[in-house]
Amino acid sequence: HKQPTYIGPEQIIDKRKAYFYPCTQHFYQKPPQLVRGSMQYVFDEQGKRYTDFFAGVSVVACGHCNEEITRESVRQLQTLQHTTTIYLTQPMVDLAERLAEVLPGDLRRTFFCNSGSEANEGALLLARMYTGKSDFISMEGGLHGRTNLTMSVTGIPMWQTDPYLYPGVTFIPRPFDHKELHAQLSENELTPAARRSLEALQAVLDAKGDKIAAMIVEPIQGNGGIIVPPKGYYREVKKLLDAHGVLLIMDEVQTGFGRTGQMFGCEHFGIVPDIITMAKALGGGVPIAAFASTDTIAAALSKPSASTFGGNPVSAVTALAVLDYIERERLVQRAAERGGALKSALLELQQRYPAHVSDVRGEGLMLGMEILADNPTRGAALVDQILEQMKDNGILIGKNGLNRNVLAFQPPLIITEDDVQSMVNILDQVL
Numbered sequence: 001h002k003q004p005t006y007i008g009p010e011q012i013i014d015k016r017k018a019y020f021y022p023c024t025q026h027f028y029q030k031p032p033q034l035v036r037g038s039m040q041y042v043f044d045e046q047g048k049r050y051t052d053f054f055a056g057v058s059v060v061a062c063g064h065c066n067e068e069i070t071r072e073s074v075r076q077l078q079t080l081q082h083t084t085t086i087y088l089t090q091p092m093v094d095l096a097e098r099l100a101e102v103l104p105g106d107l108r109r110t111f112f113c114n115s116g117s118e119a120n121e122g123a124l125l126l127a128r129m130y131t132g133k134s135d136f137i138s139m140e141g142g143l144h145g146r147t148n149l150t151m152s153v154t155g156i157p158m159w160q161t162d163p164y165l166y167p168g169v170t171f172i173p174r175p176f177d178h179k180e181l182h183a184q185l186s187e188n189e190l191t192p193a194a195r196r197s198l199e200a201l202q203a204v205l206d207a208k209g210d211k212i213a214a215m216i217v218e219p220i221q222g223n224g225g226i227i228v229p230p231k232g233y234y235r236e237v238k239k240l241l242d243a244h245g246v247l248l249i250m251d252e253v254q255t256g257f258g259r260t261g262q263m264f265g266c267e268h269f270g271i272v273p274d275i276i277t278m279a280k281a282l283g284g285g286v287p288i289a290a291f292a293s294t295d296t297i298a299a300a301l302s303k304p305s306a307s308t309f310g311g312n313p314v315s316a317v318t319a320l321a322v323l324d325y326i327e328r329e330r331l332v333q334r335a336a337e338r339g340g341a342l343k344s345a346l347l348e349l350q351q352r353y354p355a356h357v358s359d360v361r362g363e364g365l366m367l368g369m370e371i372l373a374d375n376p377t378r379g380a381a382l383v384d385q386i387l388e389q390m391k392d393n394g395i396l397i398g399k400n401g402l403n404r405n406v407l408a409f410q411p412p413l414i415i416t417e418d419d420v421q422s423m424v425n426i427l428d429q430v431l
């Protein structure tokens with residue numbers, strides 16, 4: 001086994017001649033070169049330890065290289081690595097059954113693939129096949145993937161790289177305005193922004209509901225800046241869509257598997273979508289993704305449709321170990337508890353630095369802190385400085401938002417009280 005040699009950030013950037021270096025330069029001037037991970041920590045080539053408050057964007061919910069999980073992956077790697085879906089394997093069938101148990105409502109037919117983009121692409125196709133309609137509704141600020149169709153329903157201009165997007169997509173405004181706090185809303189009460197969003201949805205459905213197959217949304221937007229709609233919002237959305245024969249696809253790629261303090265994000269809103277998509281945390285770091293729907297909708301997938309690697313034994317066994325670990329360690333409840341404590345601490349920092357911190361929002365361990373909402377360009381520059389200084393102090397956090405001026409806190413769900421406290425102390429100093 002050959003250890004990778006450290007070549008340093010400058011040389012890595014130089015190496016971009018050979019490697020499409022896609023993203024990291026937007027985060028750090030000198031991105032750390034990580035060589036090892038252990039639960040909530042990652043280590044760079046010089047042995048410096050970082051507490052990971054971004055979790056590879058919500059992927060390693062059970063921690064990095066969690067021994068109980070990797071033991072299962074390694075055992076499967078040494079037993080049967082790959083077969084393709086021509087043949088059935090026990091891990092794939094077991095995982096589908098297990099998902100049917102944890103998924104809400106009657107979403108019990110699961111199709112396996114390899115990434116969030118693929119899961120959403122498949123869900124959009126299934127909606128077209130089931131409804132016989134071609135077009136989609138999406139929400140401004142949503143991120144759904146990097147294939148042509150998923151990029152077409154992505155409502156963040158910086159992620160729309162393809163110059164030839166599918167034109168049959170209508171975007172509605174988000175049910176969000178950071179000036180309208182909705183913490184005190186009663187169960188069915190909506191904010192003015194949520195009502196405006198629903199009016200826009202109604203107008204699109206009235207004008208072209210007969211062409212629209214589905215609406216796709218993240219229950220809580222991640223990349224769009226941690227946007228949590230008022231509790232009653234999706235119930236109204238579902239009613240409007242049902243009346244026009246339009247399916248609701250919930251993209252739970254980021255929110256799924258306990259991240260928000262519920263097993264799935266849609267559970268905060270008391271609704272069950274027609275199709276749900278999953279990725280990230282499901283494999284705890286190995287590539288696996290899926291979409292699930294009811295028996296009736298799944299039956300519409302009538303032509304041959306399979307993914308070479310989808311549901312492969314190594315990923316399926318790993319996902320089963322992830323689900324076991326989440327259940328045994330009560331990680332959904334822990335995300336709710338630890339997230340509640342972190343949110344309170346972040347709100348205290350907002351009180352302390354009101355000139356810079358405009359908003360703190362989110363559910364469970366999917367939290368955002370918006371910096372300078374009124375001057376987002378300066379806010380984004382400050383966020384970059386904060387990220388850099390947090391990194392120098394051994395903490396990795398994320399950033400998101402339409403203006404990239406939102407700090408994102410999405411650690412592994414196993415994060416401890418002490419980790420949270422020391423991160424908050426460092427953030428206090430950095431702010």
Ligand code: PLP
Nearest residue numbers: 115116117143144145218253254
């Ligand atoms: N959907 C959401 C909500 C995401 O956050 C992402 C990834 O960031 C995707 C879809 C795309 O997933 P992937 O990068 O696995 O294709």
